[in-house]
Amino acid sequence: MSTALVISMLIGLFALALFMWMPVMRGEEAFFGVRVNREFYDNEGKRLLHRYYFWLVMTLVEIEAIPFIIAIFRPQMSFARLAWLVLFMPAAQILYIVFYQKVKPYAIVDENQKFASALINRKLADYTTIGLEILIAVAVLAPVPVLAYFYPDLPDKIPVHWDLRGVPNRWAPKSFGSVFSAPIMMIYLQGMMLLIKHGLMQAKMTLPAQRTKEYLQSKEEVLKVNMQMIDIVRLFLSLMMGAISLSIIVYVLAPSNVPLITAAIFGLALLTMITTGYFIYRMMIVNRKMKEKFGRSYVQRQSDADRWYWGGLIYYNPDDPALMVEKLVGVGYTFNMGNKRVYLYLGYIALLPILIRFILLG
Numbered sequence: 636m637s638t639a640l641v642i643s644m645l646i647g648l649f650a651l652a653l654f655m656w657m658p659v660m661r662g663e664e665a666f667f668g669v670r671v672n673r674e675f676y677d678n679e680g681k682r683l684l685h686r687y688y689f690w691l692v693m694t695l696v697e698i699e700a701i702p703f704i705i706a707i708f709r710p711q712m713s714f715a716r717l718a719w720l721v722l723f724m725p726a727a728q729i730l731y732i733v734f735y736q737k738v739k740p741y742a743i744v745d746e747n748q749k750f751a752s753a754l755i756n757r758k759l760a761d762y763t764t765i766g767l768e769i770l771i772a773v774a775v776l777a778p779v780p781v782l783a784y785f786y787p788d789l790p791d792k793i794p795v796h797w798d799l800r801g802v803p804n805r806w807a808p809k810s811f812g813s814v815f816s817a818p819i820m821m822i823y824l825q826g827m828m829l830l831i832k833h834g835l836m837q838a839k840m841t842l843p844a845q846r847t848k849e850y851l852q853s854k855e856e857v858l859k860v861n862m863q864m865i866d867i868v869r870l871f872l873s874l875m876m877g878a879i880s881l882s883i884i885v886y887v888l889a890p891s892n893v894p895l896i897t898a899a900i901f902g903l904a905l906l907t908m909i910t911t912g913y914f915i916y917r918m919m920i921v922n923r924k925m926k927e928k929f930g931r932s933y934v935q936r937q938s939d940a941d942r943w944y945w946g947g948l949i950y951y952n953p954d955d956p957a958l959m960v961e962k963l964v965g966v967g968y969t970f971n972m973g974n975k976r977v978y979l980y981l982g983y984i985a986l987l988p989i990l991i992r993f994i995l996l997g
Contacts, residue, residue, distance in 0.1 A: 647723065651695050654727045655688060657964050658734070661922075664933050665963050667735040668947025669742045670940075680738070687734045694730060698722045728948065735946030744937060757836040762862040767870065774873035775821050778880035782814055785884050789814065793883050797897065803886065817880040821873055823990055828869050830980055832862060838968050839957035841935050853925045854961075857918050861967050864914035868907060875903035918966045933961065942973070 658667045663676035671680060786809075794803030795813055807813040840854045878900045885892050925932040939960075942952035947963035953973035958980075962969045970977045 647695060647699060650723060650727065651691065654691055654731060657731065658684060658687065660965060661933055661963075662926075664926075664931055665947055667731065667738040668943060668945075668964050669735065669738045671738065671741045672743060675741050679741075683734060683737055687730070690730055691727060694726050695723060698726060728945070731948070732945050738946075759832065759836060762832065762836070762859065763866060767866060771825065771870055771873050774870070774877050775818065775825060778877045779815070779818050781884065782818070782880060785888065786814060789883070789887055794886050795883075797882065814883065815880075817876045820990070821876040823987070824872060824876075825869060827983060828865055830983060832865055834959045834970075834980065835861060835865075835968055837957065838959040838961065839955070840961070841939065843929065843931075843934050846929060850925070850929055853921055853928075857921050860914055860917050860921070864911060867910050867914070871903050871907040871910065875900055875907065878903065915966055922966070933963070935963075 663671050663673050663680075666676055666680055789809050791809055792806045793809050793813060794805070795807045795816070796805035797803050812819075835858065838858065840851065840858075842850050842854070878896055882893070882896050882900065885896050922932040939952060939955065942955070943950055943963050949972060950960055950963070950969060951972040955971055955973065957971050958974050958976055959968045960971055961967075970980065
């Protein structure tokens with residue numbers, strides 16, 4: 636079984652778990668993105684949920700099976716096994732939206748509930764440390780002079796991709812793009828994550844009119860954990876990309892150390908996934924305690940609730956000045972697609988395929 640196929644299967648299971656969790660993450664507060672009463676959630680809602688699970692699993696099986704069969708009878712089209720990566724996500728979203736439409740008629744409307752808004756002037760310095768930023772900067776930039784020093788000693792063709800054993804399975808002509816691709820990509824990713832942190836500092840928080848201060852403290856704790864998660868991911872990614880950068884030199888000039896650097900790369904990748912899961916778990920714990928303490932972990936004005944689309948997957952509200960809002964479905968925050976500033980962020984994110992095509996691949 637190839638490395639690509641193993642990774643594909645793992646991603647498939649993760650995507651399946653994610654879409655199974657989305658409708659019930661907030662319980663009856665956002666069941667398929669809709670607030671419903673407890674009686675509906677425990678009865679008819681459970682039956683709808685089981686039907687959704689059945690069709691979700693069937694969708695994944697069918698989408699993975701068809702390209703797999705194609706690859707068996709057309710070995711030259713083995714890449715077809717990865718086609719599901721493009722097909723499953725939109726198919727699962729469509730299925731989610733179909734069941735959202737079934738739940739929508741049972742929505743509870745909060746017309747008379749009173750709310751407040753948090754007016755907090757957050758600063759980036761409150762969510763990071765100089766030491767951490769220096770460490771990240773060193774991890775990102777240190778490989779550059781090393782690569783520049785050994786650049787003349789590299790052969791005309793260099794490895795640019797490795798399998799799980801550390802054996803190169805893709806080569807490329809030596810060029811600025813192929814040698815310095817990992818540092819370039821890391822600088823880009825650091826910029827993207829810093830943009831997201833900047834957006835999170837301006838995130839809107841809707842609060843209940845009762846016990847507002849206590850509720851706000853819990854919400855700020857969730858935001859702080861979110862920021863910590865981004866910083867840890869920034870650090871581990873910078874270290875991992877630095878190791879990937881140096882793996883070219885190690886393979887060419889010191890091949891006996893290839894297993895060591897391969898283990899470091901996969902270890903950092905695993906550590907990134909584990910710590911991300913840990914921080915998501917911490918946010919879930921805070922939300923659960925809020926629900927126990929305040930009765931709800933998520934509140935919103937009816938005017939804002941009407942601006943969630945596709946079962947809470949998209950928030951579009953031109954009348955809301957907030958750039959980022961707390962997710963209705965899932966953990967963390969998402970963009971307000973009705974805010975014109977969001978397209979600066981999306982434009983930066985859209986540079987990724989352009990970067991890969993024209994800078995890294997030459």
